[in-house]
Amino acid sequence: MTRRVLIVTHGGRPQAVAALAEALRELKTAGFEYTLHDDALAEEFGDHMAAKRVAEGVHNAEVVMVLGGDGTILRAAELTRGTDVPLLGVNLGHVGFLAESEREDLRAAVQRLAARDYEVEERATVDVTVHLPGTAEPVVGWALNEATVEKASRDRMLEVAIGVDGRPLLSFGCDGVVMSTATGSTAHAFSGGGPVIWPDVDAVLMVPLSAHALFARPLVIGPRSRYTVDVLPQSTVEGVLTCDGRREIRLPRGSRVVVRQGGTVRLARLSTAPFADRLVSKFNLPVSGWRDRVGSAHAEAQDVRSDPTSDSNTGSNTGPDNPAET
Structure with missing residues (x-):
């Protein structure tokens, strides 16, 4: 049986070309057939990839291998969303939080793929519905990381009203509002001061950005x-909605954005390490406190003082017998 891989990469970068x-x-050595994605992914708001999925035979691929950073993986998710085909990310970027392998481990990743030695993890997305004033039919989209409503110009604040389950909650002026999945909690929402949410938690997070309000804290709702999010008629600026940092639509005053949990995107996993280990690794988190470091330094000093061969006990660095001191 023919095994096939579709490859998506960040074109134009020397590192990506070499990878x-x-x-x-x-x-080829492992016996796979492969197809290179032609990089014509839609950047307009919505999901317009049905024809592209068919044209590139995504449904017939065992996996979509992504060579790049998190941005390239988010692009590739446009191809696999709504299918059973997982993404296998090989990090060529900086943090590479969604990637499963680093550049130097590319050969080992292919060997694991050939041996079917990997697991598949499902990550929830959000469905986004936009109601524009004067338009009968809403516009629909989605995001794997986050949907962000931001002000369209820098000089004024965007006035928004927030509701949950059809009930008004609060309104304020702000730079924007981020609504993210658990997966996206370590991205834009994290930069805005939101909490980290473990990937297996069914939740949608909201983080206000620079809100001019006493009560404007991150919120978490269930699936x-x-x-x-309503762009209020009295807002001095219009808004813009961006999904995963690439697909966007203008939001005139009077627009309403509805965000809820959606379907899933599948990720191929080579490591079974806990999510906490991934956080420590990707963010280079200090796992020992200053007391641990002080205690360790103190123990090392004690060891040196108790070692009869150490300079501190032989006096080799002090006294008139040391030529450097005479």
Whole structure:
């Protein structure tokens, strides 16, 4: 039976070109057929990838291998959303939180793929519905990381009203509002001061950005609830909605954005390490406190003082017998 891999990469970067050449060589050696994605992904708001999925045979691929950073993986998710095909990310970027392998481990990743030695993890997305004033039919979209409503110009604040499950909650002026999945909690929402949410938690997070209000804190709702964000008629600026940092739509005054949990995107996992280990690794978190470090330094000093061969006990660095001191 033919095994096939679709490859998505960050074109134009020398590192990506070199990684692609190695990936093709390793996949061929492992007996895979492969197809290179032509990089014509939709950047307009919505989901317009049905024809592209068919044209590139996504449904017939065993996995979509992504060579790049988190941004490239988010692009590739446009191809696999709504299918059973998982994404396998090889990090060529900086943090690479969604990636499963680093550049130097590319050969091992292909070997694991050939041996079917990987697990598949499902990550929830959010469905986004936009009601524009004067338009009967809403516009629909989605995001794997986050949907962000922001002010369209820098000089004024965006006036919004927030609701949950059809009930008004609060209103304020702000730079924007981020609504993220658990997956996206370590991205834009994290930068805005939101909490980290473990990937297996069914939740949608909201983080206000620079809100001019006493009560404007991050909110977390469950999978059956929904947020609404209204761009108020009295807002001095219009808004813009961006999904995953790439698909956007203008929000005139009077627009309403509805965000709720949606379907899933599948990720191929080579590591079974806990999510906490991934946080420590990707963010280079200090796992020992200053007391631990002080205690360790103190113990080392005690060891040196008790060692009869150490300079501190022989006096080799002090006294008139040391030529450097005479």
